[in-house]
Amino acid sequence: MFSAVAPAWAEDTLSRIARTGTVFIGHRQGEVPFSYVADGKVTGYSVEICLEVVEAMRRRLGLTRLEVRFVPVTPATRFIMIGAGKIDVECAATTNTAERRKLAEFSYPHYVSATRFVARRKDGLAKLVDLAGRSVATTTGTVNVEQLNALNRKEKLNISVLLSRSHQEAFDLVSTGRASAFVMDDILLAGLVASSPDPSEYVISREALSPPEPYGIAMPPGDLAFKDMFNREMLQLFENGEIARLYERWFTQPMPPDGNNMKLPLSDDMKAVFAAPRLYEQ
Incomplete structure (x- = not known):
């Protein structure tokens, strides 16, 4: 082509x-x-x-x-x-x-945009420290991977980072409980939540993991x-x-x-x- x-x-x-x-x-x-x-x-x-x-x-x-x-x-x-x-x-x-x-x-x-994370509301995850010891998804080829890895090392959070090929794939890991959170640009998270069957099931962190x-x-x-x-x-x-x-x-x-x-x-x-x-x- x-x-x-x-x-x-x-x-x-x-x-x-x-x-x-x-x-x-x-x-x-x-x-x-x-x-x-x-x-x-x-x-x-x-x-x-x-x-x-x-x-x-x-x-x-x-x-x-x-x-x-x-x-x-x-x-x-x-x-x-x-x-x-x-x-x-x-x-x-x-x-x-x-x-x-x-x-x-x-x-x-x-x-x-700033980097934040989305999680299921019922899991009660609101801050970065709440992700310690958990599996967290992000998308390969993005700046968010580097940001998450750097915070993971700096704060000694022992997060297991799951790399996904697409934003939707990473969001699906959260919706099915296979990941506790998905770290990405806040506006892209908002788009995924808005397009989900029930947006009320999800919460995007108020805490930003990067500057705008x-x-x-x-x-x-x-x-x-x-x-x-x-x-x-x-x-x-x-x-x-x-x-x-x-x-x-x-x-x-x-x-x-x-x-x-x-x-x-x-x-x-x-x-x-x-x-x-x-x-x-x-």
Whole structure:
């Protein structure tokens, strides 16, 4: 499928997009509400942001048509796919960290999240110390793995860390009692809880295991021309208020396919990002 796609280092992304009239968007299968598949359609907050920017880029490049091809990626494969030139952008919930900026370029932030854990309400687990000696799930290829391992060593908690291939798989370990908790970005935990058969059965820890960290759209490493154009067009979404409207749609209104509602109005951290995204550029 990707034999015609030049490696990222052989041709810059904008030139390849202009030449082929095609852009490859990496997405997740079940990362509600950022990037997931509902009724066979790729959708979500991050996906819609990317589609808005891609349409603006089409006009900027003077293309009559720009075909979007969606490519599924996972936390473990996303940076491999970006580095190999198999996707042009990864539109999901990817934390922008100093270490990851060695693997990809990042857009302005579109969300800010902290690491917490989810547990069954009936188990009475509220703080990190409550997880001592227990089995705790997290997803491979995420920053949360490193955070959990570091806390486990520092606090001498003797936690047995269970690595899962997907967020849903890790959440299922909790729902079936095979893991006491699932450590992940709080907004992704909220999405899983909202999509569960009975959200009242779960509780997300008030205690954060990390400071707030920004999500960004990931792009090919070293391709600053593409990053600059992407950010230029994305900045318009902040300035014309469209990104706030997209946020309202995905975090305060019913979502496809089941009409679940995150009921998460803009936080003070998010208001600050939306008001001055350039201050958060890395």
